[in-house]
Amino acid sequence: MFITIEGPEGAGKTTVVQQVKEKLEAEGLAFVFTREPGGIRIAEKIREVILDPEHKEMDGRTEAILYAAARRQHLVEKVYPALREGKTVICDRFIDSSLAYQGYGRGLGLEEVLTLNSFATEGKMPDVTIFFDIEPEKGLARIQQHEDREFNRLDQEKLEFHKKVYEGYQQVIDRFPDRIIVIDADRPIEVVVKDVYDVIKSRSYL
Ligand SMILES: Nc1ncnc2c1ncn2[C@@H]1O[C@H](COP(=O)(O)OP(=O)(O)OP(=O)(O)O)[C@@H](O)[C@H]1O
Numbered sequence: 001m002f003i004t005i006e007g008p009e010g011a012g013k014t015t016v017v018q019q020v021k022e023k024l025e026a027e028g029l030a031f032v033f034t035r036e037p038g039g040i041r042i043a044e045k046i047r048e049v050i051l052d053p054e055h056k057e058m059d060g061r062t063e064a065i066l067y068a069a070a071r072r073q074h075l076v077e078k079v080y081p082a083l084r085e086g087k088t089v090i091c092d093r094f095i096d097s098s099l100a101y102q103g104y105g106r107g108l109g110l111e112e113v114l115t116l117n118s119f120a121t122e123g124k125m126p127d128v129t130i131f132f133d134i135e136p137e138k139g140l141a142r143i144q145q146h147e148d149r150e151f152n153r154l155d156q157e158k159l160e161f162h163k164k165v166y167e168g169y170q171q172v173i174d175r176f177p178d179r180i181i182v183i184d185a186d187r188p189i190e191v192v193v194k195d196v197y198d199v200i201k202s203r204s205y206l
């Protein structure tokens with residue numbers, strides 16, 4: 001199974017996935033946890049280039065291509081080998097982030113970004129995607145409460161951009177209703193952790 005986690009900034013993806021990971025590892029289950037952009041050396045370097053707040057001049061298409069390049073390398077080096085070994089891969093963000101952020105947020109268009117990514121992934125899509133649903137204002141407020149968090153180039157975009165990304169996600173959910181499971185992320189962490197754990201456990205052993 002290839003499971004992806006999606007949602008706006010500050011939705012709680014990283015926090016919840018970490019707690020779910022601890023629960024699953026305690027049960028001795030063979031899951032691989034990873035993230036995009038990143039997860040392997042080359043993709044982490046691409047991540048630094050994309051998210052560096054100093055790179056304000058980055059063009060939207062350049063951004064989309066860099067995400068797709070990081071995705072390609074991550075799939076080939078980490079995701080496919082794990083799937084071939086029969087492991088379930090849980091990835092924090094994947095193609096839907098590109099559709100929402102670059103396709104809608106940057107206005108490049110869903111079809112164009114899908115085409116670009118189809119080249120990078122050779123059509124590979126997640127088996128299941130868990131969408132952390134929270135209004136962008138609330139997600140941003142969460143991350144702003146934490147002074148120690150570094151604000152990357154995308155975090156620093158105006159609220160208007162994040163609202164477009166959120167609308168983009170709604171379009172993506174409408175486009176792929178069978179794959180995407182929406183979870184209300186505006187609830188206490190332990191409740192969200194339980195929902196995500198239940199989905200992962202049930203979907204991994206179908
Ligand atoms: N359900 C929740 N209720 C309240 N606060 C939460 C909840 N989930 C996460 N948080 C807090 O919100 C902040 C953002 O969480 P986290 O970094 O996990 O979000 P994220 O979705 O990974 O964000 P990003 O995509 O921007 O990296 C953290 O300080 C975290 O402790």
Ligand SMILES: Cc1cn([C@H]2C[C@H](O)[C@@H](COP(=O)(O)O)O2)c(=O)[nH]c1=O
Nearest residue numbers: 036037067093094097098101102154155
């Ligand atoms: C995969 C992917 C990510 N993004 C954006 C979303 C976030 O703003 C950052 C990643 O930071 P996180 O703290 O790890 O969530 O990158 C994007 O715009 N397009 C993508 O394809």
